[in-house]
Amino acid sequence: MIVAGRYFPPSEARSIAAFASVVGKRQLRFETEDAYVLFEGPPRGLRSTPRLASLTRRIELANGARFETEDNDGADALLWKLWRLPRGRMTARLEKGWPAVALLLLLIAAGGYLFADRAAPMATEHLAKVTLITMAHPMSEQALLALDRYALTPTGLSAADQARANVLFERAEAQGRLGAGGYRLVFRGGWRIGPNAFALPDGTIVMTDSLWATMQDEDEALGVFAHEISHVDHAHQLQRVYQISLWPAAVATLTGDISRMSEMAANLPGLIAQAPVPDDFERQADDDAGRMMRALGAKPSRLAALLERLDRAACRGKDCLGGWVSDHADVAARVARLKAEDVAPVNACAGDWRATLSLACLRSIASR
Amino acid sequence: MNAVWRAPETDVATTHAVEFRGTGREYFRVWLVNVTLTLLTLGLYGPWAKVRTRRYFYGVTSLAGHSFDYHAAPMRILLGRIVIAGVLFAGLVSLQLGRWAVAMWAIAAIAVFPLLVRQAIRFNARNTSWRGVRFNFHARYREALFACVLLPLAGLLTLFLLPAARGAWDRFRVNHLSFDGRLFRVEYSPARMFAIFATGFVLIVGVLVAMIGATMGVLVFTTRMHDVARHVIIPVDPTSFTQVFTLLFGTCAFFIAMFVMQMANNLTLSNTTIEGRHRIVSKPSPARVALILLGNAVLIALTLGLFWPFAKVRLARYRMSQISVIAQGDLDAFTAEALEMQSTMGRELSGLLEIGL
Numbered sequence: 090m091i092v093a094g095r096y097f098p099p100s101e102a103r104s105i106a107a108f109a110s111v112v113g114k115r116q117l118r119f120e121t122e123d124a125y126v127l128f129e130g131p132p133r134g135l136r137s138t139p140r141l142a143s144l145t146r147r148i149e150l151a152n153g154a155r156f157e158t159e160d161n162d163g164a165d166a167l168l169w170k171l172w173r174l175p176r177g178r179m180t181a182r183l184e185k186g187w188p189a190v191a192l193l194l195l196l197i198a199a200g201g202y203l204f205a206d207r208a209a210p211m212a213t214e215h216l217a218k219v220t221l222i223t224m225a226h227p228m229s230e231q232a233l234l235a236l237d238r239y240a241l242t243p244t245g246l247s248a249a250d251q252a253r254a255n256v257l258f259e260r261a262e263a264q265g266r267l268g269a270g271g272y273r274l275v276f277r278g279g280w281r282i283g284p285n286a287f288a289l290p291d292g293t294i295v296m297t298d299s300l301w302a303t304m305q306d307e308d309e310a311l312g313v314f315a316h317e318i319s320h321v322d323h324a325h326q327l328q329r330v331y332q333i334s335l336w337p338a339a340v341a342t343l344t345g346d347i348s349r350m351s352e353m354a355a356n357l358p359g360l361i362a363q364a365p366v367p368d369d370f371e372r373q374a375d376d377d378a379g380r381m382m383r384a385l386g387a388k389p390s391r392l393a394a395l396l397e398r399l400d401r402a403a404c405r406g407k408d409c410l411g412g413w414v415s416d417h418a419d420v421a422a423r424v425a426r427l428k429a430e431d432v433a434p435v436n437a438c439a440g441d442w443r444a445t446l447s448l449a450c451l452r453s454i455a456s457r
Numbered sequence: 458m459n460a461v462w463r464a465p466e467t468d469v470a471t472t473h474a475v476e477f478r479g480t481g482r483e484y485f486r487v488w489l490v491n492v493t494l495t496l497l498t499l500g501l502y503g504p505w506a507k508v509r510t511r512r513y514f515y516g517v518t519s520l521a522g523h524s525f526d527y528h529a530a531p532m533r534i535l536l537g538r539i540v541i542a543g544v545l546f547a548g549l550v551s552l553q554l555g556r557w558a559v560a561m562w563a564i565a566a567i568a569v570f571p572l573l574v575r576q577a578i579r580f581n582a583r584n585t586s587w588r589g590v591r592f593n594f595h596a597r598y599r600e601a602l603f604a605c606v607l608l609p610l611a612g613l614l615t616l617f618l619l620p621a622a623r624g625a626w627d628r629f630r631v632n633h634l635s636f637d638g639r640l641f642r643v644e645y646s647p648a649r650m651f652a653i654f655a656t657g658f659v660l661i662v663g664v665l666v667a668m669i670g671a672t673m674g675v676l677v678f679t680t681r682m683h684d685v686a687r688h689v690i691i692p693v694d695p696t697s698f699t700q701v702f703t704l705l706f707g708t709c710a711f712f713i714a715m716f717v718m719q720m721a722n723n724l725t726l727s728n729t730t731i732e733g734r735h736r737i738v739s740k741p742s743p744a745r746v747a748l749i750l751l752g753n754a755v756l757i758a759l760t761l762g763l764f765w766p767f768a769k770v771r772l773a774r775y776r777m778s779q780i781s782v783i784a785q786g787d788l789d790a791f792t793a794e795a796l797e798m799q800s801t802m803g804r805e806l807s808g809l810l811e812i813g814l
Contacts, residue, residue, distance in 0.1 A: 097588075097589065100793065100796045101793060101796065102588050102589075102590075102788075102790075102792035102793040102796055103789050103793070138512075138526070139512075141487065141509055141512055141513055142483050142484070142486070142487055143483065144512065144513065144516035144517070144524075145516065145524055147526065149589075180494075180509070183490045183493075184487060184489075185486075187485075187486045187489055190489050194489065194492060194493045197493065197496050197497065201496070224552055224553065
């Protein structure tokens, strides 16, 4: 077996056309076309480049001489004969059978998507809940700083109004998972974000003056506070942040582009300030608010009334582009749900096995 | 034998064009296998994939009939990635320890950053070869700190220092690079780099002014001339109008940024010499490069990423086809000297600190 190529003598930049072969007892020989032997000896210290696509293959000897060939199959056969394992065979075989690899990739992508679709929400919820309060605090502080600079102004609420709101807030927070003192209510004038209230990961709840002005009774305020407290309890903001950054993080890990990770860390406060809340988080917060309101003797339908009022006001006045309902898609469905919450739902699944298997129970599970 | 092959040194200038013989079809297979194995191994194959990609692009690029080669050991790159992950993990830990810890970490990270950059450049240079001769990179910490941290920071804060930062980066990157002892050198007037950045700035401002003007025009049209405007349907509402504006401006800004980058690259490369004898000429048209990049971005998006390998080859082919080296005298003799020097000096290439970043 003879492999054609170019031979570079030790420390020599010029090459000569040569043939490589294995002779005798695993002796490597390079010779010219007219059989002039350039090198013959044992392949001690031999190194070869791995096979890759149609790249030129290099075989280097310990003395600095090297041999280059375009004949990849020949080079592999030569190395086998010298009892050397040619590298890059597996990937070369995969490259040759690329349609099968493409199919495999498609399967991985589909499997990955299905896995992420099921596992990602669970993972984000877990991550959000184990995120230490020490991390949530600086993130929230930065988010509030950014909002203060670009979207919020100092509050114009009177001391009496603030005191009234704080009293109501204390009642609502007693119902939250962290209990009294676990949350903090701050007031802001929101010239850009309209009548609005939102929760930050560390338990800070921001309410704008215009939202306070829109409220007609104490039940509505309790409803808004309870709704936001539920967002804090379920770490919805952090969940959202993880949801948004999970894919880029996965891509960064897979491609090894770790620089993107630090970029993401720097963007976290911005994400918290901007990320819209998905509908199922809203539904969960509404359900919790309904439960807390009933416990406080308030009517969940009052929160529904506030929602309707805000929805009507949106896009009619100055606050067209902002407001507590602006990013909530199905206000009508939420309103209907809240109105139904005035009466505590009957647990259709309570009772013996017949109740557990009943249509009503299954329907209630499905509606959750 | 050596004496027979070595040609006498002449001072005749010869132009050697860089050749690129990679094809999208071929690289697509390499890329497909890389992506699949990386996904299957949950990212562990990443360094191997990186080496394969580099080897491919270096291997299909040749100068004076000889291709480049990349020799990095993937394990070293994996080690480098572990180091970076460690630095980032330390940052996460510091977040839990309080503000002082974060400040300490940030200072340490900034102090270590130039070291890492120098290490990365050195690693790549030492693992790149042409005709069996390796490249090398020697720079002091002080120079790395200046070029990678201080001037870029000053540039970002003041903007007008950006051309100076780019100039310092070029000098750092090129003037410490050697082809086994033969030094690369870049020299150009700072005013030329400043002019390039000024052109970019004027273009960006021009686009912004034009777009704001157009927006105002639409507003005036719809408010003042509502009799006419009533019959004209503008297919975007105010919210999506902002998005359209951002998208248009983003596209223009991307185009201009790529345009400026290519002009700067041309300036750097075309003013680079090797040992004062051989000169590099780089003349890809900045507009063409920006157009290729823009087209690539669109096609990658349309094909859900499948066009990526073709895009990469397309850009490399154009860029490489526009680069050449004007060699004074015999390149063979030049390389032979370097080879001899390399074998007498020994490699001293691999060490424990040799990690790829």
